[in-house]
Amino acid sequence: xxxxxxxxxxxxxxxxxxxxxxxxxxxxxxxxxxxxxxxxxxxxxxxxxxxxxxxxxxxxxxxxxxxxxxxxxxxxxxxxxxxxxxxxxxxxxxxxxxxxxxxxxxxxxxxxxxxxxxxxxxxxxxxxxxxxxxxxxxxxxxxxxxxxxxxxxxxxxxxxxxxxxxxxxxxxxxxxxxxxxxxxxxxxxxxxxxxxxxxxxxxxxxxxxxxxxxxxxxxxxxxxxxxxxxxxxxxxxxxxxxxxxxxxxxxxxxxxxxxxxxxxxxxxxxxxxxxxxxxxxxxxxxxxxxxxxxxxxxxxxxxxxxxxxxxxxxxxxxxxxxxxxxxxxxxxxxxxxxxxxxxxxxxxxxxxxxxxxxxxxxxxxxxx
Amino acid sequence: xxxxxxxxxxxxxxxxxxxxxxxxxxxxxxxxxxxxxxxxxxxxxxxxxxxxxxxxxxxxxxxxxxxxxxxxxxxxxxxxxxxxxxxxxxxxxxxxxxxxxxxxxxxxxxxxxxxxxxxxxxxxxxxxxxxxxxxxxxxxxxxxxxxxxxxxxxxxxxxxxxxxxxxxxxxxxxxxxxxxxxxxxxxxxxxxxxxxxxxxxxxxxxxxxxxxxxxxxxxxxxxxxxxxxx
Numbered sequence: 001x002x003x004x005x006x007x008x009x010x011x012x013x014x015x016x017x018x019x020x021x022x023x024x025x026x027x028x029x030x031x032x033x034x035x036x037x038x039x040x041x042x043x044x045x046x047x048x049x050x051x052x053x054x055x056x057x058x059x060x061x062x063x064x065x066x067x068x069x070x071x072x073x074x075x076x077x078x079x080x081x082x083x084x085x086x087x088x089x090x091x092x093x094x095x096x097x098x099x100x101x102x103x104x105x106x107x108x109x110x111x112x113x114x115x116x117x118x119x120x121x122x123x124x125x126x127x128x129x130x131x132x133x134x135x136x137x138x139x140x141x142x143x144x145x146x147x148x149x150x151x152x153x154x155x156x157x158x159x160x161x162x163x164x165x166x167x168x169x170x171x172x173x174x175x176x177x178x179x180x181x182x183x184x185x186x187x188x189x190x191x192x193x194x195x196x197x198x199x200x201x202x203x204x205x206x207x208x209x210x211x212x213x214x215x216x217x218x219x220x221x222x223x224x225x226x227x228x229x230x231x232x233x234x235x236x237x238x239x240x241x242x243x244x245x246x247x248x249x250x251x252x253x254x255x256x257x258x259x260x261x262x263x264x265x266x267x268x269x270x271x272x273x274x275x276x277x278x279x280x281x282x283x284x285x286x287x288x289x290x291x292x293x294x295x296x297x298x299x300x301x302x303x304x305x306x307x308x309x310x311x312x313x314x315x316x317x318x319x320x321x322x323x324x325x326x327x328x329x330x331x332x333x334x335x336x337x338x339x340x341x342x343x344x345x346x347x348x349x350x351x352x353x354x355x356x357x358x359x360x361x362x363x364x365x366x367x368x
Numbered sequence: 369x370x371x372x373x374x375x376x377x378x379x380x381x382x383x384x385x386x387x388x389x390x391x392x393x394x395x396x397x398x399x400x401x402x403x404x405x406x407x408x409x410x411x412x413x414x415x416x417x418x419x420x421x422x423x424x425x426x427x428x429x430x431x432x433x434x435x436x437x438x439x440x441x442x443x444x445x446x447x448x449x450x451x452x453x454x455x456x457x458x459x460x461x462x463x464x465x466x467x468x469x470x471x472x473x474x475x476x477x478x479x480x481x482x483x484x485x486x487x488x489x490x491x492x493x494x495x496x497x498x499x500x501x502x503x504x505x506x507x508x509x510x511x512x513x514x515x516x517x518x519x520x521x522x523x524x525x526x527x528x529x530x531x532x533x534x535x536x537x538x539x540x541x542x543x544x545x546x547x548x549x550x551x552x553x554x555x556x557x558x559x560x561x562x563x564x565x566x567x568x569x570x571x572x573x574x575x576x577x578x579x580x581x582x583x584x585x586x587x588x589x590x591x592x593x594x595x596x597x598x
Binding site: 044045046075080082083085089090091092093102103105106107150151154 | 489494
């Protein structure tokens with residue numbers, strides 16, 4: 001199991017708590033420059049945090065406190081990490097087989113044995129026949145497979161993947177996803193994946209940590225993260241488009257600029273008359289041809305057809321709030337939706353998720 | 369009638385002696401300066417603020433007039449010298465001068481070669497479990513191979529042709545400090561243009577072969593060269 005608690009102010013701020021179980025794939029997601037790679041490099045020992053503690057498989061890799069400074073810091077070579085670099089970082093003067101032999105250099109003195117084991121890893125990655133090729137003679141996907149074989153060759157305690165699929169075309173990426181999924185089952189070690197692609201994280205990860213400006217904002221399984229973001233910044237980062245503001249009082253949520261009041265679950269954590277942000281997942285919104293006592297009238301501003309899917313931009317008549325709704329082309333036809341016409345929008349109060357306006361560690365989170 | 373024949377034999381002997389002395393000087397310079405150049409160039413990678421000062425000092429022989437450098441070496445190596453014994457007008461003296469003059473030629477190509485290595489390659493070696501020495505030996509050195517051969521060729525060719533500093537420090541003692549360049553100068557001064565021409569042709573050929581080797585045989589891209597099997 002990996003436990004990492006990292007804190008630093010410069011050069012890149014970092015305030016992160018990560019736990020990753022053996023066999024778990026934990027994704028670190030955030031925008032460019034959010035500190036994802038810094039966190040990964042710190043765990044690998046390629047850079048050190050100012051304070052914090054890193055433990056893996058019961059062994060202390062790094063510890064630094066405010067007063068004593070760094071008391072323990074194992075070198076990258078001593079940490080037993082498999083690290084997959086974004087641009088592969090294969091040794092350009094060595095063949096694919098020799099690249100995979102390198103991590104075995106200190107553990108196996110017999111060159112023939114090293115070559116046999118390295119060959120087995122390349123076979124496992126499905127590129128055994130390319131063993132004698134130089135990296136420059138391999139495609140991006142093949143290079144990434146060699147890099148993965150190299151990262152795993154010395155049986156690491158943890159696998160760290162730094163945006164490994166970003167430089168690869170989509171069909172090759174699908175193949176690598178499958179390889180990674182197969183490896184996960186067999187390896188039973190913690191796997192940390194850094195990515196800025198939410199779909200990729202959603203597809204592969206058991207849990208996701210959202211990072212922004214070096215701060216870990218929320219750690220949760222993908223489904224929870226998309227349905228119940230901890231705050232509006234998380235909602236923004238995970239791409240929730242239907243995010244609004246309102247005022248919450250004892251189970252009642254009033255939407256700013258609208259008469260409509262929703263009944264939502266009150267967990268007793270939010271003081272009365274608190275300005276809040278709220279989100280509604282796609283399945284909490286439905287459109288109807290005829291209005292009802294609970295529906296909201298909205299104007300269809302734009303319908304963008306994307307193959308079988310249409311993205312409909314709506315604006316509420318009252319309050320002028322923008323709502324984005326996705327539907328199939330057939331659904332659009334059934335509802336007779338047309339740009340410039342009005343329609344009725346139903347919002348399911350049970351699916352509304354209320355959040356503070358500011359991050360959880362901000363004392364002003366319930367104020368404007 | 370025997371006199372011109374003796375002169376001719378004498379001159380021929382002297383030419384060969386100067387040529388061999390130049391070769392000896394170039395080989396010794398190469399043997400001593402290359403390991404030092406590799407060490408300095410590699411050490412400069414991790415240096416911070418002081419790096420530019422050190423780099424400037426090491427590049428000084430490139431811009432300093434040979435007579436100025438020769439003068440300081442003459443003063444430094446003369447008398448008791450910093451080594452306790454006078455070293456001017458001796459082979460050791462011109463070897464030390466040659467080492468100093470060749471510092472930029474030996475260090476800069478190797479330094480550029482080390483700088484050209486992607487930092488992620490070094491990090492990949494570290495996370496693969498290699499120690500610093502192993503990373504240097506198995507990864508960095510083969511990747512800097514082209515820079516090292518360039519440095520070797522430049523140093524070798526430059527030592528063969530070095531004139532000003534060698535003359536200042538060593539004079540022109542036959543068999544001890546009179547290198548082929550000084551011999552050419554002497555021959556021109558004594559109107560022996562054919563002798564000077566032969567020596568110049570030899571230097572030209574040697575330099576051409578060295579440069580061709582640098583661009584051809586040794587200049588093979590290290591990512592395609594097969595040097596080590598791990």
